[in-house]
Amino acid sequence: MIKYAILGLLHYTDMHGYRIKEHIEQNFGHMWSINYGQIYPNLKKLYEDGLISMTEMNQNGEKGPTRKLYSITIKGKEEFTRWLEDSPEKPMLLRDPFLMRFVFYGFGDKNRSVEIIDNQIKRYENDLKRRRKNLKKWGKSGIYVRLIAELGTNLNEMFITWLKHSKEEILKDISGDTSTEMKTEDRRIAG
Amino acid sequence: MIKYAILGLLHYTDMHGYRIKEHIEQNFGHMWSINYGQIYPNLKKLYEDGLISMTEMNQNGEKGPTRKLYSITIKGKEEFTRWLEDSPEKPMLLRDPFLMRFVFYGFGDKNRSVEIIDNQIKRYENDLKRRRKNLKKWGKSGIYVRLIAELGTNLNEMFITWLKHSKEEILKDISGDTSTEMKTEDRRIAG
């Protein structure tokens, strides 16, 4: 899939690997991250398959070694369009080390769980601020990028609401547990 | 991370590989999927590291070859607890072939895009029905699993709302484009 993301970006303008990462971080950094280890091997493959062409460029005035500037070829545009109009093969995949833990919080220390949830709330509230600030900026990039940015904000808001709700439920549960435990204690002492 | 997911499941009860997949599909199938190619190598590794123990069992009355029943060891429980109380290392990762395409819909056929969006709406409306039906069932599995199920429903609802909103925006944009194109046509004809 990264292959097509790169082809899509080269649809906008010619770029070299380093610039591609920069671009993704600036535009989708809050939803999508990528590494050089994903970019360079993909560029190599795309080049070998004739989907992109390459020119080495001496950087004029700017830092660093020679850049490899890539352009999308006709063949590349054709394959990209074919992919774009395909039905998406696989459903959405959500992977989150926090949610993975959350499922099992029943096995651990409840107060520690609440602590981690509080950290998540803080993190996502900061994210939300940043996203709202950027929303206007994305408006200039056309409606599709703008709508994706809106989705990011919606997701962020929904998640914060859920986190706060969950915290309340867990706190209720903890106090419920404690009273149950105390009753057991009483019974033991009584017995 | 799958390593810890497996340790977590073995916290509930002893299981063999096939059962682990079944369990994940039944409980988190709508949010999380896993393959045997992820399960068996992980079980092997966990066993070699002494985090789980194994007994081969002749299936009594039931189909299939001998099962390898795994249990979590003391060492395994310790490592699991350490992980559980750790701060989540990485942020949420959302990967979706549909959203990946969506970003680039400006480069393709708009009517085809709307068609794909309609399919997504149908798919997620079916998902939502299924999830709402299951919500009560998850209640019995304890508050953490229930809250995760609620998150799934919330995410689903939010996404449908966003898809419908996006469709409207795109349709407005298409009719805007067409009128612009017609004006250009008129101008050409006029000129």
Next chain:
DNA sequence: CACCTAATATATACTTTCTATATATATAAA
């Protein structure tokens, strides 16, 4: 009873994605 099908169960090869790190160059500053 021999044969076939379906469900159960494990295993492994392979691809893609992700992380970590090595390497090189040019600018700017000390």
Next chain:
DNA sequence: TTTATATATATAGAAAGTATATATTAGGTG
């Protein structure tokens, strides 16, 4: 001149995900 920093490419290796091969047994069918 040396050093630090930003730019830029590259690759090894780990983790996750896909595809497929293989074996066993219950149960049905001829």
